Amino acid sequence: MAGAKPGVHALQLKPVSVHEALKKGGKFIKWEEDTSQNVPDRQITLNVDADGFFLYWSVSPNQELEILDISLIRDTRTGKYAKQPKQKTLDLIPSRDENDNLLTIVYGTDLVNVTFYNFVALELNVAKLWVDQLFEMATNKLSQNASRTTYLRKAHTKLTLQAIDGKIPLKNIYKMFSDRKRVDYALDKKHVTAINLEEFTWDFFTGFLDKACGRPELQTILEESGSRNKPFITLDQFTTFLNTKQRDPRLNEVLYPPLKKEQVRQIMENYESPSHLDRDQISLKAFSNYLAGEENNIVPPEKLDLMDDMNQPLSNYFINSSHNTYLTVGQLTGMSSVEMYRQVLLTGCRCIELDCWKGRLPDEEPYITHGFTMTTEISFKEVLEAIAESAFKTSNYPVILSFENHVDSPTQQAKMAEYCKTIFGDALLINPLEKFPLVPEQPLPSPQDLLGKILVKNKKKPDLSVKSLEEAGLKELEPESEEEDTEETAAEMNKPYSDEGTAYREVIATKEMSTLVNYIQPVKFKSFNDAAKKKRVDSSNYMPQLFWNIGCQMVALNFQTPDLPMQLNMGVFEYNGRSGYLLKPEVMRRTDRQFDPFTDSIVDGIVANAFRITVISGQFLSERKVGVIVEVDMFGLPGDAKKRAKTKMSNGNSMDPVWKNEKFFFPQVILPSLASVRISAYEENGRFIGHRVLPVSAIRPGFHYICLKNELNQPLMLPSLLVLTEVWDYIPTEHQKYADALADPI
Missing domain, CATH: 1.10.238.10 (EF-hand)
Incomplete structure (x- = not known):
């Protein structure tokens, strides 16, 4: 699908459907990568429940199942991409074909600290089915944004899966809900430790919830x-x-x-x-x-689908972008990681950074690290292999490799170029598309034109550069720049290669690397003054909204840091099918006028909105019996009238707090298509509970539940807020009486 068409959108998204083989179960050997624990290989049966909520298996009879929440599965792998077991594990498999029996599940709630669950299928042609089906369920956009009823069914399913010998331990119900006294009252179970599984039906569970929370x-x-x-x-x-x-x-x-x-x-x-x-x-x-x-649902499902026109020039889109993609902690110390490239791409990010350095003798293999720091080094070749594996698993739209090239060796640059060609194959865009030659005034190709392609952004040898690229190409803003602030002189451009470090200036691209550069190359951009760029070392992020407001296509963030800017970025790029591309507002794409992002008045041709939200109540916000506060933030243009509001603290009630008259009015949202509302909940001690980012243009007015998500934008099972949202066209005060007369002419 190439994007939105005029008129009513035909929804392309499909609900989760669980393959019969996964419901029936499959025989696997589960093995541990960490041999220091001396955990033996175990034969298990993997299953998925009928609704596709959980993957589970048993270790031994009459013990609780091991359960994985499918919405927290980050990736599934088989073949050469799966973890490789010891030969003694493979010897247990009666029929196998090289690596085709392997299944690795990557699981976690942040990009850095993921867990690998490793299995070997006992039969041929089984692992691939499980890999494909589990990944499809884990990335299903409707299940990632399901209704409150669906999440309650998920909670019920989890409790039933935790049954032991036909009984559900009360301790599991106590753990799920924060108020033990109310749980006991609602269950009306005295001096018992478990509930019979046959008794614990869906109707029983909803009756329990109604009694525990009067609503x-x-x-x-x-x-x-x-x-x-x-x-x-x-x-x-x-x-x-x-x-x-x-x-x-x-x-x-x-x-x-x-x-x-x-x-x-x-x-x-x-x-x-x-x-x-x-x-x-x-x-x-x-x-x-x-x-x-x-x-x-608070957002109609079509807003999660691919809605934008994907046939506009590449420079007309905001592109989900990563800075120092390889880092797992700060900018000065810590581990670099090949796995981070996979994880960042799996979020839908479409622009990743490779800081490349000259390899040492005897291998002379280029590597990636943060130059002249104590961060570790990783193999350039292994990074490309990881990119090739994960580039298009979440989105088919083009991936941009942003090279920061410090490899001052023609031989090693030639090796880098050859690796790009052999590892990426036909996916690597080397020559410009026939319809989009590199000539002045020629628009860039669209994301749809570049579907499934990998583009290299690297400095280009001067005699191979095309001036029109500087005029039509993409601008990228990163958290910090390692380039000097002064212009590179002709003498510097022609400076011969040396063994000295190049931390403060990228080297000149050789012919081999230059031939890989076509539509995107770095251009020194002097319109912004980032005073803190040389001081920030903790991988914190700046607020991307500030730069989206002025039209920056690629606002590169540190994905390893789940701070507020990163949460906003994750939430905003969830929409348009999580493609990694968002079409800029029409006023930013026009060539016949200039948009002023600092305006505090209505923009010609744009219908501003007024927005009001009433926070009514919360449901199961924490497993602890604590007070809760809700914050509402508006992210938009500087001229929007109001930015933040928050409720009073609930009185020690996180199970079903009710707020009275907590209405928050945002009287003027100048550019609704660029504005987002973030609703977040915190415990009384400031501990983050969850949040949700909602585009103003996508919010449904009315009474709705907002099911909260974690920092990585993964759905939480129980925490939700009941709100009343109201959105309408903004009318200046001086015109209000005319609008009222038109609305009620009699």
Whole structure:
């Protein structure tokens, strides 16, 4: 799919479907990479539950299963990319074909500290199926953004999988929910330590939740919708509710007309019993289930799909970009890692950095490190092999290799160029596309034109450069630059290679490396003054929004640091199919006008928004019985009227806190297509619970649950917030009376 077309978007995303072979289970040998623990190889049966929530296996009878949350699987590998077991492990396999029996699962909640689970299939043609199916489920965009009901089903499934000898230990329920007294009250189980598995049905679980958490705020919403103290509202009242509270006033009424009663009744049929349907009523329970259901997610599913037009010139997109991709900690010390290239690419990042240095005798193999620091070195060739493996697993759109080339050896640069050609093969774009020659005034090719291609960004030998590239090419802003601030003189450009270090200036590209450079090359950019660039050594990030606001295509961040800027970057690039490319707002792409990012007034041709959010309640925000606070941040242009707000602290209640009159109004969002709202929750001691980043242009108005995510933008199972969001077209105060007259002309 090349991107959005005019009119209503046809959703391409599909829900998770679990292959029968995974539900039935497969026989594997589980082996440990760390031999110091003397853990023996064990034959196990791998299974996936019917909903695709968990991968699990048993070590021995009558013991708890080992369970992996599939949404936290980072990667799956087989063949030469899997971890290689000892020969004694392979000897246990009756039928095998080289590496085709191997299965490695990469798992974790951050990019640096991942865990490898290693298995060997007992039968041929099994491991590949599990690799493909598990990765497809783990990266499913709908399951990564599921409804609150789905996550409650996930919690129920986990508790049932933890049953031992047909009983669910109460300790597991206590661990999942923060208030033990309320758990005991809701279960009404005295002096017992477990619940029979047959008794613990979905209806039993939802009844337990209803009793543990009274949820009076849901009754209030129903009453405000017209129930008049009755436990239901009518079809007419529910229709009015959907077409007023839940409808987006920014929608075109021709393409998206208000719902008719027949359509509303179809929605009711998904949640209500026949007895209420016969009376054209929706009960409080069914109404509550609708609010928590898939049809009422805070972001419509099409916004997670590939929505942007992907046929614009490459420079018209924001590109998800990484700085010093190989680092795992700070800029001065710590380990460099080949694995980081895989992990960063798997997030959807499309521009990665390679700091290349001249290899030493006797091998003279180029390596990657942060020059003149105490960071470790990794093999240049191994990095390219990792890139080739992972470049297009998450996104098929082009990958840019940003070389910082300090290899002052023509022989080794030639070796680097040859490695690029042999390892990447046809994926490496060497010659410009026929339709997009390197001539002045010629637009760059689009992401769609470059599908599945790897582009090299490197300094180009002067006589091979094309001036038009400097005019049409991409600008990149990185956290710190190792180039000197002065212009390189002609004498410096022609300085012969030497054995001296080149930490403060990249070397001149040889002919071999220059031939790999086409549409993108670094150009010295002097419009910004980063005063801290020589002082920051801790791999912290600057706020990318500041640079998106002024049109920077590649804002390169330290992916190993999950700070607020990185969380924002992860959240923003989750959209448009997690392709790694986001089309800039139209006002930034126009050549006939200049956009002022510091404006505090309405921009011609842009409909500004007003946004209001009411934080109503929280659900299962922490496993600890603590107070909780919710923060709301608006990231947009400097001229937007308000930036941050926060609720009062809940009174020692993290299980089901309810806030009153916590309304936060953002009266003017000048450029909604470039603005995002971040809703985050913290314990009273400041400990981060979870957050969610929502584009203003994608937010559905109305009552919705916001299911929270961790720092890596992976979904949390239980923590959620019930909010009321309101978004409408901004109208200046001086024009409000005319707008009111048009809305109500009689």
